[in-house]
Amino acid sequence: MEATVSFRGHGGGIEECSWASVAPASLQIAHPWRTFRWYRDQKHYSGTYWSATMRDHVIYESRLELSRLLFADFDPSVRAVVAQPFLLQTVLEGKTRRHIPDYLLLTGPVPVVVDVKPLQRLSKPEVAFTFDWTRRAVESRGWEYEVWSEPPAAELENIRFLAGYRRDWLFKPEILEALREADLDGLPLGQAMRCLPDHPEPQVRSTLYHLLWKQTFVTDLDQPLGPSRILRRSA
Numbered sequence: 564m565e566a567t568v569s570f571r572g573h574g575g576g577i578e579e580c581s582w583a584s585v586a587p588a589s590l591q592i593a594h595p596w597r598t599f600r601w602y603r604d605q606k607h608y609s610g611t612y613w614s615a616t617m618r619d620h621v622i623y624e625s626r627l628e629l630s631r632l633l634f635a636d637f638d639p640s641v642r643a644v645v646a647q648p649f650l651l652q653t654v655l656e657g658k659t660r661r662h663i664p665d666y667l668l669l670t671g672p673v674p675v676v677v678d679v680k681p682l683q684r685l686s687k688p689e690v691a692f693t694f695d696w697t698r699r700a701v702e703s704r705g706w707e708y709e710v711w712s713e714p715p716a717a718e719l720e721n722i723r724f725l726a727g728y729r730r731d732w733l734f735k736p737e738i739l740e741a742l743r744e745a746d747l748d749g750l751p752l753g754q755a756m757r758c759l760p761d762h763p764e765p766q767v768r769s770t771l772y773h774l775l776w777k778q779t780f781v782t783d784l785d786q787p788l789g790p791s792r793i794l795r796r797s798a
Contacts, residue, residue, distance in 0.1 A: 566653040566700045571596060582651065582700060587674050595622055595647040596663050612636075614644055615729040615776075622646045628665055628679045630719055631711050635668055635677075636729065637722050639778055643669040648676075655696055662697050675707040682712040721784040728772040738762055738770045743779060752782065753790025 566582035571594040578589070611620040612632050621644050623629045635644050648667035653660050666677040678697065684690055694710055701708040738759065747755045756768045774780050782792040 564700045564703050568649045568651055570649040590648050590667055591643050593648050596650050597647050631679050633722050633726055640670045641668050662693050673706050675709055676701045677709045677711055679711050718784045721788045725776040728776050734770045734773050747794050748796045750794050752792045755794055
């Protein structure tokens with residue numbers, strides 16, 4: 564599919580080229596295409612999220628987009644998150660079609676273009692049409708295209724909770740090192756929190772949550788996070 568892409572470059576100026584030729588590195592530094600909006604009686608919930616991956620703020624325009632940001636920030640394969648990365652244009656059925664994806668995720672294997680939409684709206688003809696041609700354009704480059712809707716509630720709540728421990732400079736290096744070296748594989752979370760009696764338990768607990776965020780240790784996030792959750796050391 565022939566398409567063009569426009570994006571706001573490092574200085575904020577608009578750059579345009581063919582979709583087939585744009586480099587991921589150029590899009591990685593793109594500024595959000597739309598102007599960030601706040602107004603009285605706004606129907607959607609906008610804001611900024613401080614991303615541990617980006618070491619900077621990333622915008623979102625709905626709570627569902629914020630949920631996708633949390634999952635991206637938690638994903639160790641994601642190297643960069645770009646909000647509203649570009650305007651994609653093509654001609655279909657005699658009309659110019661335009662679409663601005665919600666996020667671009669730069670990962671190890673290939674870039675992932677993400678659209679976030681509530682499940683109940685995916686069946687709308689105009690939404691399905693736009694996502695169909697966007698998918699074909701994205702996949703024509705060998706990139707991945709993802710339509711993301713509501714995640715499992717328990718997993719989202721667990722990741723949202725762990726995100727409160729994502730700022731790595733808040734944790735004492737000596738506790739981080741001790742927990743990384745401790746034999747916690749197979750231990751319940753509650754028991755692991757008491758494994759360093761020479762350090763205050765609240766500090767050990769918060770540091771363990773940080774290591775769960777970093778996925779140094781993993782546990783089942785499909786159920787509410789509690790003291791009985793079993794820890795496993797990441798491969």
